[in-house]
Amino acid sequence: MFATVVGSYPKVPNRPRPARLRNAINKLDRGAITQAELDTVADEVTIEALEEQAAAGLDLVTDGQIRWEDEQTYFARELAGISINGLIRWFDTNMYYRQPVVEGAVSWQKPVTVRDYSFAAEHSAKPVKPVLTGPYTLARLSVDKHYHDNESLALALAEALNQEAKALEEAGATLIQFNEPAILKQKDDFASFAAICRRLVDGLTAETSLYLYFGDAEGIYPQLLELPFDLIGLDFVMGAANEALLRSAPFTKKLGLGIIDARNTRLESPEQIAERIRSLSDGVDPENVHVSPSAGLEFLPREVAQEKLRLLAEGVRKAEGVLV
Amino acid sequence: MTKGLITTTVGSFPKPPYLQKARNQFSAGKLSREELDELERQATREVIALQEEIGIDILVDGEMARGDMVVFFAEQLEGMEAGGLVRSYGNRYYHKPVVKGRVRWTAPMTVDMWRYAQSLTDKPVKGVLTGPYTMVEWSFVEGYDDFRSAVLEMARAVNYEALELERAGAPFIQIDEPALSTRLEDIDLAIEAMGIATEGLNAQTATHICYGDFVSAYPRFLDMPVKQFDLEMANSSHDLVELLKTKGFPEDKEIAWGVVDVHSHEIETVDQVVAEIKRGLEVLPPERLYIDPDCGLKTRTWDESADKLRVIAQAVAQVKSELGIE
Numbered sequence: 124m125f126a127t128v129v130g131s132y133p134k135v136p137n138r139p140r141p142a143r144l145r146n147a148i149n150k151l152d153r154g155a156i157t158q159a160e161l162d163t164v165a166d167e168v169t170i171e172a173l174e175e176q177a178a179a180g181l182d183l184v185t186d187g188q189i190r191w192e193d194e195q196t197y198f199a200r201e202l203a204g205i206s207i208n209g210l211i212r213w214f215d216t217n218m219y220y221r222q223p224v225v226e227g228a229v230s231w232q233k234p235v236t237v238r239d240y241s242f243a244a245e246h247s248a249k250p251v252k253p254v255l256t257g258p259y260t261l262a263r264l265s266v267d268k269h270y271h272d273n274e275s276l277a278l279a280l281a282e283a284l285n286q287e288a289k290a291l292e293e294a295g296a297t298l299i300q301f302n303e304p305a306i307l308k309q310k311d312d313f314a315s316f317a318a319i320c321r322r323l324v325d326g327l328t329a330e331t332s333l334y335l336y337f338g339d340a341e342g343i344y345p346q347l348l349e350l351p352f353d354l355i356g357l358d359f360v361m362g363a364a365n366e367a368l369l370r371s372a373p374f375t376k377k378l379g380l381g382i383i384d385a386r387n388t389r390l391e392s393p394e395q396i397a398e399r400i401r402s403l404s405d406g407v408d409p410e411n412v413h414v415s416p417s418a419g420l421e422f423l424p425r426e427v428a429q430e431k432l433r434l435l436a437e438g439v440r441k442a443e444g445v446l447v
Numbered sequence: 448m449t450k451g452l453i454t455t456t457v458g459s460f461p462k463p464p465y466l467q468k469a470r471n472q473f474s475a476g477k478l479s480r481e482e483l484d485e486l487e488r489q490a491t492r493e494v495i496a497l498q499e500e501i502g503i504d505i506l507v508d509g510e511m512a513r514g515d516m517v518v519f520f521a522e523q524l525e526g527m528e529a530g531g532l533v534r535s536y537g538n539r540y541y542h543k544p545v546v547k548g549r550v551r552w553t554a555p556m557t558v559d560m561w562r563y564a565q566s567l568t569d570k571p572v573k574g575v576l577t578g579p580y581t582m583v584e585w586s587f588v589e590g591y592d593d594f595r596s597a598v599l600e601m602a603r604a605v606n607y608e609a610l611e612l613e614r615a616g617a618p619f620i621q622i623d624e625p626a627l628s629t630r631l632e633d634i635d636l637a638i639e640a641m642g643i644a645t646e647g648l649n650a651q652t653a654t655h656i657c658y659g660d661f662v663s664a665y666p667r668f669l670d671m672p673v674k675q676f677d678l679e680m681a682n683s684s685h686d687l688v689e690l691l692k693t694k695g696f697p698e699d700k701e702i703a704w705g706v707v708d709v710h711s712h713e714i715e716t717v718d719q720v721v722a723e724i725k726r727g728l729e730v731l732p733p734e735r736l737y738i739d740p741d742c743g744l745k746t747r748t749w750d751e752s753a754d755k756l757r758v759i760a761q762a763v764a765q766v767k768s769e770l771g772i773e
Contacts, residue, residue: 135540137531148538192537210536215629217543217585219536388530388545388587424531424543 124409124443125182126436129334130254130302131419132172132187133428144168165190166242173247175429180436185254186243193220194256195264202283204229214304214337216422223265225276231283234290241294253291257303258284258323259316274315281322288327298330307338317350324351332356336381336418339364345372353377360384360417369403377411378404383435385416388427396438414439450773451733452763453504455703457655457677458575459743460509461752466490487511488563495567497753502760505619506572508564515541516577517585524604525551526590546583548590550600552607558615573619574612579605579644580637581626598636602643613650621653628657634664642672653677662690669697677703680741684726691730702731705741707755714754720762733772738763
């Protein structure tokens, strides 16, 4: 069984620890430091995130997406055909992102996240999985002034992400994750989504995973299990209905269990977590179960996120019977 | 002559740079509470003076003591606290509040500042509160097993504050629910909570909400137990006019028509604002049509805010004289 995360990790700690990344970005904006100096701070904060995840007891970690301004901008702005526009609310959260504007044909130009992955892998005590926002979600959250058709745009983005994933494979990534929360808001698009996913993973040899959160998969389960991914992660906090779905048809892939609330500071106990794991992963081989928070952790203060991960890992060890 | 086209604002004004600096110094422990209070009062005097000079009819204190609209109350209510830093976008962070235990109102939170602002002017000053749904939706909830109980108990706390404002003499009380836009399926809960929050009030009540919600949940939204809907229009008044023409609008309710876009640096022209006001007059008589910016002004600069309000005042004066409105 794996204790893991869905993607982001909080970038700044609370007092008395210094908000180094925040301060460095402010200094860059004032012209007081160079981009290279900011990059060094981002590297150091990435190492902190890796160390905190390992210290919490996770088995599989991410780079925390420390450099990402939001889930869209970091990748999208490096693609040909896309510019970045004003702020807009991210789903039903109290966070905002800058909306990508598609002004021409979208194409991949150069690796965007490969250096981040390599840096993290090199500095991590635990295996690192690269996490990318999927093509459907990127398309849905963009303004399309070129394709005038969400599927065409998403297919072009899938092609770009496919090239990024291949570059990540070349850098040594053995598991690549795609986050696609938007499909849960537009389940009617599932047939189109399946075609987009096929383009996304075409020719990849690494294992792949798909994480769906901020809702349930009612209406697209068990069809979901036909998608070309090795692992599918679901949100059992905002998607309470997922529990009944799991019982309605056998889960034939590796299972991602998003069971601790990434959007509330209330702590879950290891006993509760272990019990949830046991009841939800019934019928799935334990080594195919990845237990995580319900979504990325940037909605939480850093210290709460770390504590939640510690409790999560403890719950996983209990579920495995390693801890009593 | 009919009366009407009363001008107001949504609530917040930009904090002058000296107050921003003082707030930072205060949180770093380099400035005393008393020194910060005095600067908040100085800024409040400037906000009142600006509104009087421009000729706004119903004033606000500008919320000079408030940072975030939820955190300000969270720091004072029993059962709540300002939590750790959470990023909102880019390099911006805020202390997202936590509902730790049972929420209880213990003492007035906004009344001193309201009273101070009212002491500076003969015009009415509006009391502005954050609504119970928004208070809870924009916080972490640890102290309740279900969201609904937290919202309803929060509503009671908001009600105590509203009653205190009324007792102090506030003739208008506005209770804002911008968070509804994220989850409009909670409209029934928000309406129920507003019922509690406004219980026993004789003051004129209003709520500031996003225009899109009002339209999507129309006419259910009209059950929100307030007299006035203050709408963040975001340049969509055409659709609203069509909606009200086809579906009607109750005669005992009012709309505050947001005629300038507070999210844009650009200053609207008097002609643009005149046209907006006239669109409002297509569906509402002037005495039930209030005119204001479409959201709080705190994200604009002081000069942009003043310029936008001046354009509103000029446009209203022009329409009034054209149509013979007092």
